[in-house]
Amino acid sequence: MNLERLSPLSGHWLDRVLSLICLVLAVGVLTVADTYPDSAAAVPLIVGWLLVVCAIGLWLFPGKPSNTQDVVVTRLMRAAAILVLALWLFGAVGADAGVWTLFFGCAWLMGHVPNWRLAVVALLFTGVLGGMFGGLLGVPLQGPLFDLFLD
Amino acid sequence: MDYAALLQAGLHAVSLWPLLSLLAGVTLGLVVGSIPGLNDTITLAVLVPITFAMPSDVAFPLLVGVYCAACFGGAFPAILLKIPGTASSVLTALDGHAMVRQGNAGRALGIATYSSTFAGVLSALVLLFFAPLLAQYALKFGPAEYFSLSVLGLSTVIGMGAGNVMKSALSCLLGLLVAMIGMSPESGFPRFTFGSFWLFEGLPLTPILIGLFGLSVVFEMLVRKPDASESNLPGRETIRFTDMLLPAPLVRRLLPTWLSAATLGNLVGILPGAGMLVAIYMSYERVRRRFGDRCGKGLPEGIAAPEAANNSVVSSSMVPLLSLGIPGNSTSALFLGALLIQGLRPGPGLFNDSPDVAYLIVACFVIANLMMFPVGLLLARIVPNLIRAIPQPLLTAVIAGLCFTGAFAIGNSVFGIMVALAFGLIGFGFNRMQVPLSPFILALVLAPVIERAFFQSMSLSGGTVSYFFTQPLSAAMLLFTAGFLLWPLGKRYVLRHREPA
Numbered sequence: 001m002n003l004e005r006l007s008p009l010s011g012h013w014l015d016r017v018l019s020l021i022c023l024v025l026a027v028g029v030l031t032v033a034d035t036y037p038d039s040a041a042a043v044p045l046i047v048g049w050l051l052v053v054c055a056i057g058l059w060l061f062p063g064k065p066s067n068t069q070d071v072v073v074t075r076l077m078r079a080a081a082i083l084v085l086a087l088w089l090f091g092a093v094g095a096d097a098g099v100w101t102l103f104f105g106c107a108w109l110m111g112h113v114p115n116w117r118l119a120v121v122a123l124l125f126t127g128v129l130g131g132m133f134g135g136l137l138g139v140p141l142q143g144p145l146f147d148l149f150l151d
Numbered sequence: 152m153d154y155a156a157l158l159q160a161g162l163h164a165v166s167l168w169p170l171l172s173l174l175a176g177v178t179l180g181l182v183v184g185s186i187p188g189l190n191d192t193i194t195l196a197v198l199v200p201i202t203f204a205m206p207s208d209v210a211f212p213l214l215v216g217v218y219c220a221a222c223f224g225g226a227f228p229a230i231l232l233k234i235p236g237t238a239s240s241v242l243t244a245l246d247g248h249a250m251v252r253q254g255n256a257g258r259a260l261g262i263a264t265y266s267s268t269f270a271g272v273l274s275a276l277v278l279l280f281f282a283p284l285l286a287q288y289a290l291k292f293g294p295a296e297y298f299s300l301s302v303l304g305l306s307t308v309i310g311m312g313a314g315n316v317m318k319s320a321l322s323c324l325l326g327l328l329v330a331m332i333g334m335s336p337e338s339g340f341p342r343f344t345f346g347s348f349w350l351f352e353g354l355p356l357t358p359i360l361i362g363l364f365g366l367s368v369v370f371e372m373l374v375r376k377p378d379a380s381e382s383n384l385p386g387r388e389t390i391r392f393t394d395m396l397l398p399a400p401l402v403r404r405l406l407p408t409w410l411s412a413a414t415l416g417n418l419v420g421i422l423p424g425a426g427m428l429v430a431i432y433m434s435y436e437r438v439r440r441r442f443g444d445r446c447g448k449g450l451p452e453g454i455a456a457p458e459a460a461n462n463s464v465v466s467s468s469m470v471p472l473l474s475l476g477i478p479g480n481s482t483s484a485l486f487l488g489a490l491l492i493q494g495l496r497p498g499p500g501l502f503n504d505s506p507d508v509a510y511l512i513v514a515c516f517v518i519a520n521l522m523m524f525p526v527g528l529l530l531a532r533i534v535p536n537l538i539r540a541i542p543q544p545l546l547t548a549v550i551a552g553l554c555f556t557g558a559f560a561i562g563n564s565v566f567g568i569m570v571a572l573a574f575g576l577i578g579f580g581f582n583r584m585q586v587p588l589s590p591f592i593l594a595l596v597l598a599p600v601i602e603r604a605f606f607q608s609m610s611l612s613g614g615t616v617s618y619f620f621t622q623p624l625s626a627a628m629l630l631f632t633a634g635f636l637l638w639p640l641g642k643r644y645v646l647r648h649r650e651p652a
Contacts, residue, residue: 014583014584015318015584018321018584018586022321022325025328029328029343032343033342036335036340036342037338037340039335039337039338039340039606040335040337040338040340040342043327043331043598043601043602043605044328044331044342044343047324047327047328047331050320050324051321051324051328054317054320054321054324055321057317057320058315058317058318058321061315061317062315063314063315063317063318063585064314064315064585070375071374071375071583072374072375075373075374075375076370076373076374078373079369079370079373079374080576083366083551083572083575084572086555087555087565087568087569087572090555090559090565090568091565095556095559098555099552099555099556102548102551102552102555103548103549103551103552104548106369106373106544106547106548106551106552107544107545107547107548108544109373110372110373110543110544110547110548111543111544112542112544112545121545122548125548125549125552126552129552129553129556132201133556133560137201137203137204137205137560138204139204139560139563141556141559141560
């Protein structure tokens with residue numbers, strides 16, 4: 001169970017990782033902004049240099065230990081997978097498929113038993129959302145189910 | 152002030168649909184605020200995309216109601232469970248829960264309700280008088296004043312932040328960087344677009360807000376198992392309605408605390424970026440200094456001070472947004488998003504160009520705060536059962552669904568969801584690493600103002616930076632900026648020298 005947790009990276013170490021990420025980002029910003037004309041480059045260059053200062057400052061003076069003890073990596077991965085799958089379904093199949101998957105997946109990950117009742121509740125929620133956006137707000141959502149019933 | 156427009160807006164606010172919308176907002180805000188883990192920002196993040204197709208006289212009352220009441224709603228779980236529903240109720244939990252343990256749950260909830268209503272109405276009146284006045288004055292502002300004011304806002308949020316200054320500064324710089332994606336406001340040259348058509352217009356604000364405040368909370372809920380603290384809730388029968396009505400001597404006793412906390416809250420709220428927590432801690436510290444060890448053991452003033460302070464920040468934080476176009480905190484940044492998608496331009500011109508909407512918003516703040524009193528007293532008895540009844544898995548799923556669909560509906564494209572998802576992860580990471588979100592949001596919103604004002608000032612002055620210091624108001628604001636940035640160093644020095652004594 002301990003292997004699943006992010007505790008080895010908690011505290012100052014995580015701040016130092018953040019500081020390194022910012023340093024790399026700052027170098028990227030300075031490199032890219034250097035190719036811009038003066039008027040467009042001025043502010044990004046200032047921000048880039050300030051990022052360097054801040055990254056060094058954070059490395060030298062990291063904050064209190066970050067609270068990552070209760071983050072379970074497998075749950076994080078599953079959550080990311082469900083959200084990315086829902087995003088893909090939104091674009092590839094339709095908003096109805098995306099919303100249904102998202103609702104079912106989130107409820108399941110939060111501890112709801114993945115049974116037919118949850119599937120029906122997810123379907124009802126999808127219908128309500130489709131009706132609310134399409135009917136009340138005038139922003140019709142696309143999808144095989146919505147096209148069938150809400151047109 | 153345009154009294155005719157104010158009267159017209161006030162009368163319109165009490166007509167059927169705006170009033171119903173306001174009532175729905177206040178009720179929703181109280182319920183959402185009382186659910187641990189949810190707050191005003193996540194609710195507004197979810198609601199803003201829904202309101203963009205609504206008429207403005209329905210959309211804004213709803214948003215105002217949620218904003219006013221969610222902050223107060225956070226006091227319910229703070230008092231009953233010792234779990235602050237919102238960050239603004241952290242200190243309310245100390246004395247509030249101590250009173251519950253002494254069998255005075257009703258009295259504790261009553262003090263929170265009276266304090267929130269009193270301070271809320273007072274700060275709504277501050278908004279009513281100061282926003283149009285400041286807007287009138289701000290019409291005389293030149294680019295130098297706008298530049299200095301925006302920089303002052305950023306320095307306040309960095310210097311007055313509760314955590315690590317470096318992290319606040321980093322958050323601010325990252326916000327500036329994200330705001331620079333897209334066409335340069337000065338030359339129209341595309342920056343950090345990497346040839347992508349989607350990035351030419353810059354990243355859309357609303358999906359960013361949905362991600363940072365909505366999806367980040369969904370991530371937070373999904374990655375850890377929910378706790379079972381609800382089982383410790385006191386039953387409905389232990390909270391008697393009559394207990395919640397405060398006797399006159401107690402009201403007289405709490406009045407000075409309400410006044411001092413509300414004054415502090417209003418001062419902090421008007422200052423862009425200063426944040427609610429500063430006001431709450433300052434007002435609680437005053438009570439702690441006055442009552443010493445009695446604090447934290449069920450002292451009525453220990454509930455009255457933080458509740459009055461946090462509710463007075465709510466309305467007053469709208470003063471810089473409505474009068475100057477500069478959001479005072481993250482939640483008013485969401486309001487900025489709502490104003491923009493309704494086709495309005497917040498700033499000094501708002502009260503002249505759209506007085507109907509501007510005064511309607513102001514009037515709604517006054518009415519919403521008055522409405523909080525009866526609705527709060529009624530809901531206080533229902534809330535414990537409500538928290539028990541709402542299934543956490545379905546609640547998370549509903550929030551996720553609304554966030555995704557809202558982000559999609561804004562531009563009718565999957566790009567909105569991609570942006571929201573990316574910023575949801577960033578927001579989750581920020582929360583976990585204790586990097587504050589407010590500097591990021593404020594920088595994101597203020598970056599175009601700062602850049603445009605900087606180049607306009609340069610062009611007016613012939614490229615002389617000293618121009619910012621030759622304008623008296625701009626120079627004063629830059630002086631305050633330096634003060635706020637040096638404040639953390641000064642504070643550390645004072646604390647170090649005070650310790651040996």
